[in-house]
Amino acid sequence: MSDDEMPPELDDLTEVIQKARPKEEKSSTLNVGDYTKTREEIQKEVSDQLAKEMEQKMKLKAEEEKRKKEEEAKKPKDSKKDGLFGGGFAKGFLSNPAPKAAKKQEEIIEVKVNKEEQKKNKLEIKEVQEAMKLNDTLNNTKDQWMNPQLLNQIATNPLIAKLFTNPEYMQAISLMQTKPKEAMERYGKNPEFMMIFQEFCKVMGNHFQDLSSKDKEEASKKEQEKPLLQKVEKLDPDQKRINDLIQNDAQVQEALQDPKVQQFIHFLQTQKKVDFHSVMQKDKDLAKKIQVLIQKGILNIQGF
Known part of the structure; x- marks a missing residue:
């Protein structure tokens, strides 16, 4: 086969193909967080x-x-509040004399603001x-x-x-x-x-x-x-003191728990008339406990 009959040589199209290919995107890494923290x-x-x-x-x-407050402040006020009538004329506009010539422009004073x-x-x-x-x-x-x-x-x-x-x-x-x-x-x-x-x-x-x-x-x-x-606060101070004695004083508790003392107090409240000297002479133990209650202020016999 002669050289004239051979097919023509192919051009090197490598560079053209590479340019035609889409550029590969860089692989992105997904941040999944740090799981090593305590x-x-x-x-x-x-x-x-x-x-x-x-x-x-x-x-x-x-x-x-x-x-919001700044926007409310910028809203136009009602014309009636400013003394204006319809059309924007001020009250007394027609009756006022003609204005005098304007005075010379006053000097502009620069006000310095203290930053502090x-x-x-x-x-x-x-x-x-x-x-x-x-x-x-x-x-x-x-x-x-x-x-x-x-x-x-x-x-x-x-x-x-x-x-x-x-x-x-x-x-x-x-x-x-x-x-x-x-x-x-x-x-x-x-x-x-x-x-x-x-x-x-x-x-x-x-x-x-x-x-x-x-x-x-x-x-x-x-x-x-x-x-x-509130109920506790309304108690009389003397009543509070008595309650404290009844709850905390051993002598008072012992006296009030004695059936004879309880019977004597009940009799005192119902009969109103008691011969204390006779009672004290007959029962020395009862007399001693009644005396404790009188001294502590638990029992008051002055009204009997």
């Missing part, structure tokens, strides 16, 4: 994170209230002060709502434990507090995160509901105990 470390992170989220929520609430005073005024805004007080209250009562029961629920729940060991998910929770719309756009399509987040909200909601129920029960018990306390 329960104590997880509990500490949970405590710090929840306190931080509460603080951010209070600040946002204060800023929102401030913004300005900073102080910002801190004195009512909404900011209320938010700061509320935040302080949450921090001061942290031991009440951040209790071992909540920490145990979080640590023993696999979904929530993964939430607090995955840095990306922790960032999503923080973003939920400040920019919820952006957070949902970024993480709303992640089914795992949404499932974990819903579980977290469920646990926290049940926890605060339980705390509220316990507070109501304690308040109800205190209300029921108030009448008893």
Whole structure:
């Protein structure tokens, strides 16, 4: 076969083929979280994170209230309150004399604002002060709502434990507090995160509901105990002293438990007339116990 009859040589198209192929995407690694942390470390992170989220929520609430009040202040006032009639003419406009020539433009005085005073005024805004007080209250009562029961629920729940060991998910929770719309756009399509987040909200909601129920029960018990306390407080001071003696004085208790003493007191209350000298001479033991009650102020025989 001659060279003229041979097929033409093929060009080297390796470079063209490589350019035509789509570039391989770099393999992405999935952050599955750090499972090497101890329960104590997880509990500490949970405590710090929840306190931080509460603080951010209070600040946002204060800023929102401030913004609403500023918008209300900017609304136009009623023209009647400013002494204006329909059409914008002031009261007495037609009867007033023609205005005199305007005086020369007054000198412009530059007012310098003291930065320290300005900073102080910002801190004195009512909404900011209320938010700061509320935040302080949450921090001061942290031991009440951040209790071992909540920490145990979080640590023993696999979904929530993964939430607090995955840095990306922790960032999503923080973003939920400040920019919820952006957070949902970024993480709303992640089914795992949404499932974990819903579980977290469920646990926290049940926890605060339980705390509220316990507070109501304690308040109800205190209300029921108030009448008893008021009755004790209304007792005469002398009657309180007598009650203390009856409960704590051994001699008084021994005398009152004696059937003869009980019979004598009953007789004294019903008959009103008793010959004490005759009684004392006949029964020395009875006389001794009656004398104890008289000296202690338990028994008063002056009216008999």
